[in-house]
Amino acid sequence: MSSFLPVCSPLLAGKELDYVTQAVSSGWISSSGKYVGEFEKAFAAYCGSKHGIAVCNGTVALHLALTALGIGPGDEIVIPDFTMIASAFAVCYAGAMPVFADADPETWNIAAASAEAKITPRAKAIMPVHIFGNPCDMTALRRIASKHSLALLEDAAEAHGAEFGGKKAGTLADIAAFSFFANKNVTTGEGGMVVTNDDNLASACRYYKNLCFPPDAPREYLHRDIGFNYRMSNLHAAIGLAQTEKANEYRSLRIRNGRLYRERLREIPGIVLQAEQKDGLGVFWMNGVCLRPEVYGRTRGELLARLRENGVDTRVFFNGMHRQPALKKYGCDCAGQYPVSDLLADNGFYLPSGSGLQEADIDRVCALIKEFRRK
Ligand SMILES: Cc1ncc(COP(=O)(O)O)c(C=O)c1O
Structure with a gap:
């Protein structure tokens, strides 16, 4: 492996x-x-x-x-x-x-x-x-x-x-x-x-x-x-x-890696990436994916297990604040609707994103994601 x-x-x-x-x-x-x-x-x-x-x-x-x-x-x-x-x-x-x-x-x-x-x-x-x-x-x-x-x-x-x-x-x-x-x-x-x-x-x-x-x-x-x-x-x-x-050097590496991920993942149906802010320069601290399982043909759990079996670590996105028991206990109003936050929390995950990541690493991760899609 x-x-x-x-x-x-x-x-x-x-x-x-x-x-x-x-x-x-x-x-x-x-x-x-x-x-x-x-x-x-x-x-x-x-x-x-x-x-x-x-x-x-x-x-x-x-x-x-x-x-x-x-x-x-x-x-x-x-x-x-x-x-x-x-x-x-x-x-x-x-x-x-x-x-x-x-x-x-x-x-x-x-x-x-x-x-x-x-x-x-x-x-x-x-x-x-x-x-x-x-x-x-x-x-x-x-x-x-x-x-x-x-x-x-x-x-x-x-x-x-x-x-x-x-x-x-x-x-x-x-x-x-x-x-x-x-x-x-x-x-x-x-x-x-x-x-x-x-x-x-x-x-x-x-x-x-x-x-x-x-x-x-x-x-x-x-x-x-x-x-x-x-x-x-x-x-x-x-x-x-x-x-x-x-x-500046580390920032350039993160940006280069972010762009490489985008080029390779953009065309895979069901893989949704974070849109870059207009007039902004993002620094790709983490490269996040929001999966659309119905399009990709696999669940988030299946994909993350597949990546892990192949030596690729991932993390699911954080849960939104309205779902946090500690904040409910504190007295926050957690009753509203947060459909976008829920969608991200339920379907999102990060890919390896450190500044030291190599292009070959990114190729390997993206190839795994591409070939695992169920058409
Ligand atoms: C958005 C955001 N705010 C605050 C923090 C807290 O920073 P620290 O872990 O250094 O306390 C983090 C940590 O990752 C974060 O992602």
């Missing part, structure tokens, strides 16, 4: 080991080391943004951004129903209520009309998610946010280097949150960053992420607010800096 193809493994092809070794030899392994600041500067510059605030994962980056925006109990935040659970949980950590909007059937991102329909007088922000690295239609979302005086927060966890209207993810809203989990296009193993052009939001993030120690005052150990320890260690930042130096 040919070699096993994981859904994603990190590509660590730059100075990661060098920088981590330097951090260890210097003894600076906590968040006080020099790489944290260097990584923040480099990643914010990569996005084209003024500030980067490094934290220990993408989930808390979202929570920190919501806290900086002043979101709290009684507030509603409109999020996509079709997203990873962390988007909703971060809203719960802030004590606010996530409200769900259905996905667009083509791009799989939050549908602007559905988002607007969910706005009530309690709404305080819209949190679009660039699903699988495909940027959202930020013009439409910005218009809705302005019309209803709402903040706009990008969940850019999956979208390092993605662009909309020529601007990078991280600069498309008031504030943005990234994840650097091991499968992301830029990784630190575990890690996250808040990115913003707004000086006040950036200061608030720095304050809350560090237990609300007064930033410039002498350490008297008196705290005016309840803060969080969301600091990133120097070891993680060392990896992040090396990754950021290669971010």
Whole structure:
């Protein structure tokens, strides 16, 4: 059997080991080391943004951004129903209520009309998610946010280097949150960053992420607010800096692989791919397929079993937020209809998508999918 193809493994092809070794030899392994600041500067510059605030994962980056925006109990935040659970949980950590909007059937991102329909007088922000690295239609979302005086927060966890209207993810809203989990296009193993052009939001993030120690005052150990320890260690930042130096290269690899998959899968009946956002540049964090079993002639379970038997790893898509028992228990309104999100959750799966994937790997996966179709 040919070699096993994981859904994603990190590509660590730059100075990661060098920088981590330097951090260890210097003894600076906590968040006080020099790489944290260097990584923040480099990643914010990569996005084209003024500030980067490094934290220990993408989930808390979202929570920190919501806290900086002043979101709290009684507030509603409109999020996509079709997203990873962390988007909703971060809203719960802030004590606010996530409200769900259905996905667009083509791009799989939050549908602007559905988002607007969910706005009530309690709404305080819209949190679009660039699903699988495909940027959202930020013009439409910005218009809705302005019309209803709402903040706009990008969940850019999956979208390092993605662009909309020529601007990078991280600069498309008031504030943005990234994840650097091991499968992301830029990784630190575990890690996250808040990115913003707004000086006040950036200061608030720095304050809350560090237990609300007064930033410039002498350490008297008196705290005016309840803060969080969301600091990133120097070891993680060392990896992040090396990754950021290669971010354009990794982005090109992901885009090349995404395009190869599209060329090879496009013509197979029953295989539906995510439509690329108009005016956008997607970064193909994951290459997703939404199967139409009645056209393909096999169920999703049959196809995934076939791929696994041949050494190809896959993952089914996440379940929508309205299906989540934890969110029902929290008090979210889960009663509405989310037909697109349901269709994706019931029929979707990802293919191997790491930056190190070779063209021959993609050929092998696509050939398996093509020959397994029952005509
Ligand atoms: C859309 C989205 N938001 C938030 C997160 C949370 O990031 P982390 O796993 O770094 O906490 C993820 C993680 O994959 C994600 O996909």
